[in-house]
Amino acid sequence: MIDTLLTWMVKPRMVRLERMRSEPHATQREVLQDLLQTARHTDWGRMYGYADGLNAREFAQRVPVSSYEQLYPWIERVLHGEDDVLWPGRVQWFAKSSGTTNARSKYIPVTPQSLEDCHYRAGRDMVAVAQTLYPEAGILRGKTLSLGGTHVPNPFRPDDPASRVGDVSAVIMQNLPAWAESRRTPPLELALLDEWEEKLERMAQHVLHENVSCLAGVPTWMIMLLRRVSELAGGRPIPEVWPNLRLFMHGAVAFGPYRELFRQLIPEAQMRYLEIYNASEGYLAFQDQPDSQDLLLLLDHGIYYEFIPIDELGKEHPRTLTLEEVEVGPSYALVISTNAGLWRYQIGDTVRFTSVAPYRIRISGRTKHxxxxxxxxxxxxxxxxxxxxxxxxxxxxxxxxxxxxxxxxxxxxxxxxxxxxxxxxxxxxxxxxxxxxxxxxxxxxxxxxxxxxxxxxxxxxxxxxxxxxxxxxxxxxxxxxxxxxxxxxxxxxxxxxxxxxxx
Known part of the structure; x- marks a missing residue:
């Protein structure tokens, strides 16, 4: 039944991904117009004349490139519960990201549109790609073991218990549709614990007895969990604990330093690896080819992309390039506009293109790292x-x-x-x-x-x-x-x- 369902799911998604690969510029123009049209009556949209029907050039001329600090006065209004500020409606969820180069945490709005049309759509596409690349793996015949953080009440809105802030993985897990949650382990009451040492131990004890076929998370913490599972199993190797385990979808850090550790825990012949580029701001790219470090840039998931040449960084009004203007080789600072109300937002990552037909990237670093x-x-x-x-x-x-x-x-x-x-x-x-x-x-x-x-x-x-x-x-x-x-x-x-x- 699961294989039949997967076959039904995969075909239309692969068709849409192929259209994204073959018509990237038209796809991005459609995304930009949809974003501007949707946000035209917000405070931000009225300020910059989104109702005027801007094209990409006019959009870049009118709207400034913003860092988090520059956009924060607007985000702060959203945090406090104001409606129609950066995106229509009131935002209830925020991804809390520790600003790794400064002490202040970042609060990234997470709208229903960004959850459904960005994170979840990309997640479903990732499953479709994995099923296409590795049909023999049967990745959904068992459960996906996913690691994440936690979420807490919004400190800016103590009178609204429905408003929450937390790690983006926790926001995603808490809002998963029922069918997806049923294919995941451990249950939310364990996955969202805030004390990491307790979480690790209780998760290991629970998943030890599950039929795990797929792993998803950050390599650093997954290694710790797998080692503890093996210890609880009396030193048995992971393939004996989970004989159906076939795939690890990993992100957040480069996988190279961890590859040998995973090879020791799980024989390479049994295991497949796919990298994802999923940030607090959105799901941006994933690996769509086996044995490749290149990531397919996701162009129809509610994110419009621009790119700053490295020699423009630090300027008050940096020159930006559209997708049509980038080249293979140089690193660019990534600028995104999203269906969570981030407008020409400098995310802090640098990428370089390894291909422009289709558009594939590698993460080359951080603008501050x-x-x-x-x-x-x-x-x-x-x-x-x-x-x-x-x-x-x-x-x-x-x-x-x-x-x-x-x-x-x-x-x-x-x-x-x-x-x-x-x-x-x-x-x-x-x-x-x-x-x-x-x-x-x-x-x-x-x-x-x-x-x-x-x-x-x-x-x-x-x-x-x-x-x-x-x-x-x-x-x-x-x-x-x-x-x-x-x-x-x-x-x-x-x-x-x-x-x-x-x-």
Missing amino acids: FLNAFGEEVVVENADAAIAAAAATTGALVKEYTAAPIYFSTGEGSRGGHQWLIEFSQPPASEAQFAQVLDETLRQLNSDYDAKRHRDIALQPPVLTVAAPGTFEQWLARRGKLGGQHKVPRLSNNRELLEELLS
Whole structure:
């Protein structure tokens, strides 16, 4: 019955995805017009004349690119319960995202339209793609084990118990339709617990006896859960606990550093992996090809995209490109307008296109997460690849890492550098070789880094510092950020985070 249902579901979704691939520009024009038409009578829409029937060029000329801080006065009104501010109606749900480069949390509106036409539509499309790629896996014959955060009452609206804020995964799970919730484990009362240590233990005890065929979540926390499940099963390997497990849909962090850990837990011949790009602001892309790191940009899921060339970042009025104007290769800062009322919003991620027919991307970093203290312009994508190469060469398993600059000192001949704080699940055969391969790979991937490393003139070789077991978890726990989609920034352009971790 499930296979028949899947066949019925998959065909129209794959047809629509194919139209998105073959007619991307028309699709995006339709999305923009639908967004502007829907929001024309909101306070924001009236302010910028959405009722005038703007085209893409006029939209970009009238409406400024906004950071969260710039848009916050409007979001704050929405948080307090005002109607028709950025999007029609009153918004009841908000995805709370820790601003990883500053202390203030971000509250992203989540409207019924963004849940249904973005997150859930993309989720159904992801299932359709998985079923098409791996029909033998039978991913819905069992249950999907999904990890998430929690939600709490909206602190800006204490008199309205229906208004809630929380991790985007918790918002999505709480509002799932009944049929989808019936295919998921563990039950909501466990999945939404706010105390991570208790949640991990109780979830492991529950899912131990479930028929799990699919995993969904952040690799960091999924590894912890799988290890605990194996322990509770008397040390039995995961394939014996869940013989029907075939697929892991993962996101939030790059999967490269975790691949070997999963390979040890679950034989590769049994397991398939698909990456998703699902943020608090929306479901933006997913992997639609096997054995590929490229993600298909989702163009008809209520999000209109624009792109800022990297050399325009920091300008008061940065130049933006439409989808038709981007090229393969360069990194761009992502700007989105959504059916949750985010308008020309700079999400903070940078992407680069690996294909424009269809439009496929890789996440290259964060606009605020990079190493560029000396003009080296190292982005997260470079760092992940170099860490993976060093681990593979030295037989290491990397659990977590972060890196920061070593600034010039006042001494004669002083040079800058990078300090890499790495927590290993399995240490390298040689720490010196690990640091050497890390350095060599970065030089191969990044010409700016290579130029600064030439003859050690500007940058000294990387300094490797091994973190004690549990360092990164303790740092997250002290900030109440264990579990959910919380993660430690990989790269920082100052030493504040690194010094906190070292202490």
